[in-house]
Every structure is written in C-alpha cells, then in structure tokens.
Amino acid sequence: MHDQIAQAAERSRMRRLVLVASLSLAAALPARAAEMPIFDAHLHYNEEAFGDYPLPRVLELFRRNNVRGILANSRPNMGTHRLLEAKERGDLWVVPFLRPYKVRADRQSWFKDPLNYAFIVEELPRRPYVGIGEFHISASDAAGEQVRSLVNLAVERGLWLHAHTDEAGIETLLRHNPKAKIVWAHTGFGTTVETVSAMLNAHPSLMCELSYRGGIVAGDQLTAPWRDLFVRHPDRFLLGSDTWINERWASYSELMQGYRAWLAQLPQPVAEKIAYRNAEALFGRGN
Secondary structure, three states: OHHHHHHHHHHHHHHHHHHHHHHHHHHHOOHHHHHOOEEEEEEOOOOOHHHHOOHHHHHHHHHHOOEEEEEEOOOOOHHHHHHHHHHHOOOOEEEEEEOOOOOHHHHHOOOOOHHHHHHHHHHHHHOOOOEEEEEEOOHHHHOOHHHHHHHHHHHHHOOEEEEEOOHHHHHHHHHHOOOOEEEEHHHHOOOOHHHHHHHHHHOOOEEEEOOOOOOOEEOOEEOHHHHHHHHHOHHHEEEOOOOOOHHHHHOHHHHHHHHHHHHOOOOHHHHHHHHHHHHHHHHOOOO
C-alpha cells in the first residue's frame, strides 16, 4: 500500500512538472510547429471519462489541437468502439487496439488468466483491431506461457503489441518471437538514452512512444542527448497523451503544446515524422 501511495504521489509530481514545462515551452511556437498535425499514439477513452468528456467534447479537443489521428485502446473496449463510430462519420482517423482489460483489476492478472486470453481471441475478429494493448507487464510475468501465446498470436495475425514495461520486459517479449512488432509505452519512463538507443539498434520492429517520458526537455530546451537520438532515429518515435485518468483529458491541450514546443527545436522533417508521419507509415494514412 505504501508503495502504491508513493507511486501515485510521484505520478502526480511528474504531471505537475509536465504541465509547467508545457506552458513555458508553448509560449512562442513558430507557425510550422503550431500548425503541424499530431497523431496521438497512446489514447485511452476509459469509462471514467464518459460523463465529463462525452464524445463531442473529446472530438473538439482533437480538432482544437490539430490531432488528426489516434491509437485508441480503452477500458472497457467500448470506449474505442465509440471512437470508431466517430471515424465512420469521417471526423477522425482511429487506429484501434484491443485492450486486455475489461475492468481495472484485470491489470494484475490478465497475463495468467485463461479466460482473459479467451476474451482476446474471441474479441479480435469483432472489430478491425490493429494491435493488442496497452498492457502492463513485468519481465518475469512476460516470461509466462500465456504471454508467449499472445506474442505468437500477434505475429501470426500481423498485429502490434503495445507494452507498458521496462527494457527487460521488451527483451522478454521479443525472445518469445523476434518478429513481434512492439510499441513501447512511455519508452521505459526513465530508461537511459544510451539504453534506448541500444534497444533501437537491436530491435528494428520496436517503436518508442513518448508519453510521460522524462529527460526530453530541461527548462525550455530539448536536451542534447534526446535531440541526437531523435535525429539518428527519426523513424522510431511516436507521441502520446496517455489519457488514463480525467486529469489527463483536462490537460490535453497543454500536453500537445508541450510536444509542439520541443518538436519546433528539431529539423522539420524529423519533427514531422515524430508528430504524425511515422504513424502514417506504420498504420496507413488516415482521413
């Protein structure tokens, strides 16, 4: 319990830092950064958001921030289904991922519960899912046979995996099947730049998603190690909001402005790839 409280406090502290940095960085954006489309590659429309953030309000947030597409995964998956209905009306490009969680508690057991695996297999044909996740997994839990089956299932069906884990967890998933395609949620949070670089060099099918990722900016400047990494690997990064709680929806515009501020400090072709072109290359151009 004390660990959970400490983790919640740390997440709250990080969110405050992100908001402060975002407002500072967005103060004087050049026009090209302010107008650049964004693909949000870590978007949850969870049931807690349905009341305060009904679909029209969510779509307006996307329009206001020039978010043209999203990688949607929700708990339950009904939230993603609602976003897909908006796509069918032509309002949004939605890349749907199947989330293994029907309720929050599934996060603790999804990787070993055979009923959960059966749910994944049964649900996949019901919607045009492109991937499975976001799911939380430790390296030790990722070594289990059910996870091995999931990785192989994803490879067989050409699906992506959206994994919330550390570098050891990524390595474990890829040992199950080196052909697995993985979006690495948060790029490990605090994994060193050197380790991220080594992971990218070792695993060509690994994409790094940047929500909550620390160390990218210092003050109002993109840090040199991250700038160098983005320039060396412009095809390997995606942006994300991670709207896992309503507080993230409340700060959605600030999050997008923060991204635009440091994207403006990159060469334009690199910034465009990270902002939206990488998503188009991976998932097909949206509306």
